[in-house]
Amino acid sequence: MKRFFVLLLVCMLAVTAVFANGDDESATGSEPATTSAYEKKSIAVVYSTFTDMLGSEFKGSLESLAQYFNIDFHFIETGYNTEEAQAKTDAMFQMDLDGVIFVSPTVATLEAAYKRNIPVIALNEPVDEETGKQLRAYPNYLGGVVNDDYAIGRNAAKALYDAGCRKICISYLTPGTSKNHQDRYDGFKDALKNYPDMIVLSESSSRAQWPAAVKTFAAAFPEMDGLFSTAFSEPGYNAIKKNGLVGKFKLATADISESTADYIDNGVICSISGGQYNKIMLAFAALYNYLYDGTRILDTLGGYSYTPFIQITSSKDYKVYEKYVTGGTNWVYTPQIIEKLIMGINPDMTPEKFDEFCKAYSISQVMSLRSGN
Template sequence: MGTHEDLTNEANEARNHYERKGTSRRDIVKRVGLGVLAAPLVSSVLAACSSGEDAKAVSGSLAADGKNLRLLGTNGGLAATWYAEGKKTLEKWAQLYGIKLDWVDGELNSKVQRDKLDNAVQAKYDIAAIIANETGTIVQPVQKLISSGTVVIPMVNQVAPPGETIGALTFVEQSSYDMGFRVATALFEAAKGQGTVIETQGPAAFTGAQERHRGFQDALKNYPGMKLLATDFGNWDVNRAQSLWESYINKYPEITVGYFHNDDMAFAGLQALKSAGRDGKTLIGGADAMPEAVKAVGDGRFLATARHSSCRIHMYPLVIGMAKKMGAVSTVPQKIVVDGPVVTKENAESLVFLQDDAILLS
């Protein structure tokens, strides 16, 4: 494989060849693929690590690639760190491609997200990257987008209830079942298969949370010596999660394992334990592997977490939607699957680095 510089040069040569012949950007993409635009993008992301004039020049040269494309983005709510990282990722890649991004913050509230989207879809969009707070709550505005010609790509939570289709281009997700199963298994192994466990879930009407719960349940079946004390919905809300765990601490003198559907809630549970003087006595596991959670695994506050790649999950709709709009692809699979590792001390440094604001690739 050539260097990033070689790839950039090859892409520019191909693009320049067709541009000299008067070929439009759209037709260039049809002939040689979106890679002719994406190869320089790799260099621009790496160049973003510095503030030199070369980085500015490379980024500036990309501004025309997505010119006149407009993207609508929304997810559960920026109060959750995973969602906030997703927005930051979309902002970076939209800027690099020259796409105009409009954002709707779901505020961890389905009604608020619906009201905001009803207003937002009065405008015309080329691409929409969407995570519904709860399945079934934003079907109508999403259908309006699709009927107006918007390429709609939901992520991690299905927009419509089971059995209903809305006409989205594809669905981007990572296996939440796998996250739930692997982290729960790691926790139960560390407990030597004996003790008590509490599960703190995401929203009930969120397909990703449902799958994490299913993975957790299947792992629990393999450890008959583990007793489930409670399983409640934390809804990604740190205040609710901390309140739940304060009540558990008052009720249960011993909690061997705490499994949380995301790391924000895991930190809230840990704070409740710490306030009661019981930190270090409960094995903690979560999901998302944001930088602070990766550090918590490294220093022993968490036993395990799994990387749920907010960066790739939020980036893919932009790149795939752009490819579709520019004619680089004609068909797209019904589901785009993203992978993510369980965090260990061996891979922790790379997972933190790849979430750096200048990179946002994992």
């Protein structure tokens, strides 16, 4: 029986290995590039997980570009263990890579990439100045296409105020964990100065324990009529439903997940920001500019180009968002749109136009781009 069990496991492993083998191009979504006009490139994409909604949308967005640009993408999940993340990053550099898209590169990452002459592009700004200074000193650091997280907080405060909320609570990620969340929090707190009659009852920081925060706030402050959370996820929505809190307060948050539509429909969400899937496609465009002919498109922009989130405040907004931005088959930009952002291919493109394009991200931009294709 034991031998049978071990044999079964080994067979399962072998079958999985055959199906999952990275050398099989169809596994990564990169079809044999017989139709592509471009030279084959290999790009690693490093993110904590590609199995949550944001991660899988990041992956899907890039895979939609793979065939057209003849790219072999390697998706590396670092998880949340710092030592394991570094070990995986070091192992990744053993692959024959042409470039790396790294959500938050460290100096150690840049050093490892520099030794192998691999360009790196970021999706987040460095948390502190010293890191930024050291990163910029590496010639293989191309900068980054990053989100305007500060605007999320600012927009959330306005949305809560406009929805009539005057007694609110704030739930945010443990300080020092993520600059994105810190910016969202700072944006919200700064915007509160414009609404002196909106009172903060309590604040709670945690490592993404959104449901616990909801339950605690609701129990301790029954008068709470608004909640700003720097992010929210399915367990948080479940906590609202299970504790009978639908209709008791309005929620302004970020990061769209599976139940978002339901909670917009039932009136819980008054503002949610999301759709940041575009930034990985824009980061790819910036990296491809360099891979194509050495163009460093972000250098004259101070190293970073900022792109907004899409703010959704109604069910109608969400339907449009679902149609044009997300949905698993419909990615934000088509390969042809991305191609126009490559200066070596499109002589009309300039760093300034690239920056304008990044900043103009909205549902209407996506709709008009799609209608032009």
